[in-house]
Amino acid sequence: MxxxxxxxxxxxxxxxxxxxxxxxxxxxxxxxxxxxxxxxxxxxxxxxxxxxxxxxxxxxxxxxxxxxxxxxxxxxxxxxxxxxxxxxxxxxxxxxxxxxxxxxxxxxxxxxxxxxxxxxxxxxxxxxxxxxxxxxxxxxxxxxxxxxxxxxxxxxxxxxxxxxxxxxxxxxxxxxxxxxxxxxxxxxxxxxxxxxxxxxxxxxxxxxxxxxxxxxxxxxxxxxxxEVLGGGYVVDIEAEGAGFAERLALIPGVSGVEKTGIGKLRLHADRDVRSEAAAEVVAMHGRLKYLGVQEVSLDAIYSRYFETRPDEEMTMKEGARHAA
Amino acid sequence: MRREGSAFSGLGVVMLKELSDHLTSVRMRVLEWLVVLVALAALYGAVQQIEDTTAQDPFLFLRLFTTSRDPLPSFVSFISFLVPLMAIGLGFDAVNGEYNRRTLSRILAQPIYRDALLFGKFLAGLVTLAISLITLWLIVIGLGLLLIGVPPGGEEIGRSFLFLFVTIVYAGVWLTLALLFSVLFRSPATAALVTLGVWLFLMFIWPVLAGAVAQIIAPPDPRYLALGLQTPATAVTEQILARLSPSTLFAEVVVALLDPTTRSLGPIYLSQLQGAVLGAPLPIGESMLIAWPQTVGMIASAILVFVVGYVIFQRQEVRA
Missing domain, CATH: 3.40.50.300 (P-loop containing nucleotide triphosphate hydrolases)
Known part of the structure; x- marks a missing residue:
């Protein structure tokens, strides 16, 4: 020892x-x-x-x-x-x-x-x-x-x-x-x-x-x-304007774009794409209101880990939710 | 395999802390006043009675303890009744109180064994009771001197001193019982109620029940019944059963110590009394011999009850 x-x-x-x-x-x-x-x-x-x-x-x-x-x-x-x-x-x-x-x-x-x-x-x-x-x-x-x-x-x-x-x-x-x-x-x-x-x-x-x-x-x-989240980055954007989704999807490294609300988008990428995303929005004369990358959080790890293992007891998930 | 270090490290610290807690607690003050007032009442009754009836008595001083005047019982009966209450009052929340305050796991995470905690609490309780009883004893002796005006002889002081010692032992028995229940039950209220229940049972119900049970175990002989006598076997069985209660043991010791004419605590045959001068007092040493088995019995039961509580406490989970 x-x-x-x-x-x-x-x-x-x-x-x-x-x-x-x-x-x-x-x-x-x-x-x-x-x-x-x-x-x-x-x-x-x-x-x-x-x-x-x-x-x-x-x-x-x-x-x-x-x-x-x-x-x-x-x-x-x-x-x-x-x-x-x-x-x-x-x-x-x-x-x-x-x-x-x-x-x-x-x-x-x-x-x-x-x-x-x-x-x-x-x-x-x-x-x-x-x-x-x-x-x-x-x-x-x-x-x-x-x-x-x-x-x-x-x-x-x-x-x-x-x-x-x-x-x-x-x-x-x-x-x-x-x-x-x-x-x-x-x-x-x-x-x-x-x-x-x-x-x-x-x-x-x-x-x-x-x-x-x-x-x-x-x-x-x-x-x-x-290990659990696969090391990807998740970037959230909120902006006024239209047609960003298609443009943002073209940024190299972005693997997916999802709409999370009115004027809100979420990018999944293998690197930090915040600066490119901001440039795109500004280039289209959109009004950028929010831009942020999701930090790796234990909550996310915890819920993700137990979501991917459906055989785990339900109490564990409840526990994770309670903890959140 | 041997344990590391001494089981008693921290014992003195725990004892002193518990002792100071006891001596400053409101509970203790209430109990002390209760005992003092009741004892004074009994003493007053005894003095009145002595003045009225006893003119010549070689052991006048001891009468202070045993004489009663209606409607008050004697000092000794008050003591045998109140000392258990005091002991239970001090011990019923000793261990479960630590659980409920959530201090137990914190204290046990310090470099001491559980032995020190339990034994320290017992010693602190016993010392507290001893302090109160010694004070009470001194009050009685002092007031006795003032009220009767007859100084006690050396033997009387010796006998009353032995009575004090036995009373402390008796308090110890009830204290261990209260400690046992404070280990067993997490709720102090439950522990107090159960201990009081056991006290009531042993003090008032068991002596009656012992007679009934003895009749079943050793049925009375019709030949003795015909003569209107108690069957010896039944009487002995009844006494053995009754002695399972510490109250019975204490009562017997008190009779032997405070009444010098007591020659036996059990049934004896007339043949055994041959040559005896009835009513003549025994020397203090002889009275001690008569009281010895009962005293040892009380000490042994205190140790036994403590050990049971100790074993349970050692195996108990500390998490709240």
Missing amino acids: STDVVIEAKGLTKNYGQAVAVDHISFAVGRGEIFGLLGPNGAGKTTTILMLLGLTDISAGEVRVLGFDPAREPLSVKRRVGYLPDTVGFYDGLTAADNLRYTARLIGFKRSEREKRVTEALDQVGLAEFAEKRVGTFSRGMRQRLGLAEILMKGAQIAILDEPTSGLDPHATTELLAIIRGLKSEGVSVLLSSHLLDRVQSVCDRVALFSGGRIALMGSVAELGR
Whole structure:
């Protein structure tokens, strides 16, 4: 095993009686990488995370976290890994700082070090002024940030975040994602799970798409895009005028033109044809109102991937739609 | 295969945190006031009764605990009734409360074992109960001194001190039971109701039921019935069954410790009493010997119930 791999799972399986929650999955997370476990609710993401932390038994397969076996050496794993559970909870009657102090004592930090770490961590997530406020008054976004502060305070090498952005408003989500990027810049490897594909796509280096307890796809968003969407470009145009469709179809590289609405066209091409398309519209004295290329999105990859596999369970598609 | 590290790392931290939670909680304050007021009432009744009736008694001080005056029951009966309530009040939401606050998985993701969490919670509850009971004991001793005006002898202090210890053990039994149900049921309300149900059953219904069941297991001998006596086999069976309830055990220990004239807690034959000076007090050591099996029985049941809860908790899924 290379020293640059911090989490390695081979054939990881979890059965609950007859039901298979996680079915022979294998993946590896590199040092300093943000790895996303994505998929609908109930696809096995949380179970996978709990197995990585040694909080639930492994039915079959093997896991190594920083070279340790979570089932046999749970304390070594838990000392080095920070965990933010799905909808994290704190003791509402205690202040933010007291909650962190309790965790710090459980970890076993010395008193002087404890205070320093707690103050620094709260500062890093922007909760310094709320340190002595009771957590009962905190909003959901603040609790999530406090959860991240706990991981920072712990000085974890790996941060495992379960649905860190679920239930947050767009502003809080942006703030949280910024802190997650900050973790990466400090050399912390991040494993995060989410069913909100588009929000996490911006932070993840690589993703694994879960479906029914298996990893359906794995790689960077760009790689998955090429693999699933065929690497084509989709350009949307909105313009006033008539007869563009025929002209635009003649642009080299354009394989198809479809009408998507009044004055709206969509071009399928094997390269970025925006400049040529704009030139054509202007040459015909049309009034160009909109021109844009569709970015590769995980949503598109997800829906496309499961559309082309009609044998997949319907729940997966519903999940993808829900995620959108 | 051995586990890595100590099962008790973090135990002290968990205990101190839970202890401070208990001691500052509103719930605890309510329970304490309840116990103090009720105990004072019982004490007042006892003092009145002692002044009225007992002139000469070598163990006047112990009468404070056991004497009752209508309509109030004695201090001891109040304690055997209220201590379980206090213990249940402290323990019924110990583990499921962590689930519901969604703090459990976060805490267990720290480098501690589940052992430390459960045992820390038990110890914190026990220490809280011990603090309250010691305070109560001191209040009774102090008020006793003031109200009766007779200083207690060394043996009386020894006996009442043993009574205090046994009461803490008794509280521990109910605390483990409450902890067990807090592991079993995710809803604190369900856990509280079930624990209270078990308490009611063991305290009030089982002693009655034990007699009926004993009659079935060991039917009374018609020869004894004809003489108007209880069949020894039936009586023994009934007692064995009744002792399955910690309340029965506690009542027996209390009788042995606080009434020095108690010579046996079970039925005995007249032949066994040959040569005995009835009504003469036993030395404290002898009374301890009589109470010993019941005390061990209570400690053992606390350990047993705790172990069952521990095993279930170890195997439980942490996800909410």
